[in-house]
Amino acid sequence: MNAPSTSFGVIRSMSVPRLREMITKTAAIVLKSMKFRDTSKIVTFYSRTFGKLKAVAKGARETKSKFGAALEPMSLVSLVLYKKPNKDLHLISQCDILDQYKNVHVAMERMSVGLAMVELLERVTHDEEENSALFSLVVDCLGVLDKSDKNFQSILLAFEVQMASRLGFGPSLETCLSCGTTLGRFDRKAVGVFKIPQGAVVCPECLQLPPLPGGRMSIEGRKSSMEVFRVLRSFQEKRLELIPSIEYDDATGNEIDETLRLYLRHHFEDLKPLKSTEVFQKLFEEVKGG
Ligand SMILES: [Zn+2]
Numbered sequence: 466m467n468a469p470s471t472s473f474g475v476i477r478s479m480s481v482p483r484l485r486e487m488i489t490k491t492a493a494i495v496l497k498s499m500k501f502r503d504t505s506k507i508v509t510f511y512s513r514t515f516g517k518l519k520a521v522a523k524g525a526r527e528t529k530s531k532f533g534a535a536l537e538p539m540s541l542v543s544l545v546l547y548k549k550p551n552k553d554l555h556l557i558s559q560c561d562i563l564d565q566y567k568n569v570h571v572a573m574e575r576m577s578v579g580l581a582m583v584e585l586l587e588r589v590t591h592d593e594e595e596n597s598a599l600f601s602l603v604v605d606c607l608g609v610l611d612k613s614d615k616n617f618q619s620i621l622l623a624f625e626v627q628m629a630s631r632l633g634f635g636p637s638l639e640t641c642l643s644c645g646t647t648l649g650r651f652d653r654k655a656v657g658v659f660k661i662p663q664g665a666v667v668c669p670e671c672l673q674l675p676p677l678p679g680g681r682m683s684i685e686g687r688k689s690s691m692e693v694f695r696v697l698r699s700f701q702e703k704r705l706e707l708i709p710s711i712e713y714d715d716a717t718g719n720e721i722d723e724t725l726r727l728y729l730r731h732h733f734e735d736l737k738p739l740k741s742t743e744v745f746q747k748l749f750e751e752v753k754g755g
Pocket of ligand 1 (some may be wrong): 641642643644645646667668669670673
């Protein structure tokens with residue numbers, strides 16, 4: 466009966482000494498917060514160094530809290546944390562505002578786009594998976610949203626398609642999935658198909674080929690004009706500060722919105738409609754209705 470004692474011995478010698486919490490500093494965007502106990506909050510951040518993480522802000526709901534407005538969603542903050550190894554809830558030591566994106570808060574449409582971005586980021590990311598490119602994207606999108614005076618919706622669409630790229634499944638919008646021809650050469654009104662599982666486009670010429678086998682690929686997918694793919698490609702490629710200047714009509718915008726929604730849902734099956742979008746949709750309707 467030597468074996469069991471030997472294996473226990475091995476386990477004991479391999480066991481990790483108790484790790485102590487460390488104090489660490491990172492830039493982060495506030496995604497959301499919720500009440501915790503009598504006076505505190507649990508805040509979810511997307512941080513540059515650790516990706517998404519949750520931390521307790523002790524006393525954050527007291528009137529003279531040291532945190533002030535730093536824990537509001539969409540704030541860019543400098544965060545000092547007591548980070549506990551192997552725990553999913555940490556403790557905030559200090560949280561200072563780096564940028565509040567004040568203009569985002571004063572206009573309803575801008576705010577709905579900003580809140581939709583942070584809500585989406587919260588839903589599609591896992592705790593403590595570092596992705597500094599994704600952190601930079603949300604910071605830059607909030608910055609552009611704060612400064613721009615038109616086409617706010619474009620910033621959300623650009624955020625969605627660029628987020629997909631930075632998570633490793635950006636759609637392929639340059640060439641036809643079937644024949645490899647450049648999509649940019651087709652008339653804007655010509656119709657192609659976006660194949661959602663592949664995240665790629667089948668060109669108008671391939672759609673005219675005789676049906677399978679040996680002919681065209683299965684055309685299951687979303688039929689759209691080449692204009693839709695052209696604008697979507699601009700959202701994917703252009704520098705963010707140029708995004709609000711991209712012009713397109715409402716039908717194209719709605720089609721891109723729907724295509725991206727289906728595409729993201731294909732990759733995140735449990736992705737429900739965003740709360741922020743629903744709330745603002747209702748508000749818009751109330752405003753329009755007088
Ligand atoms: Zn083709």
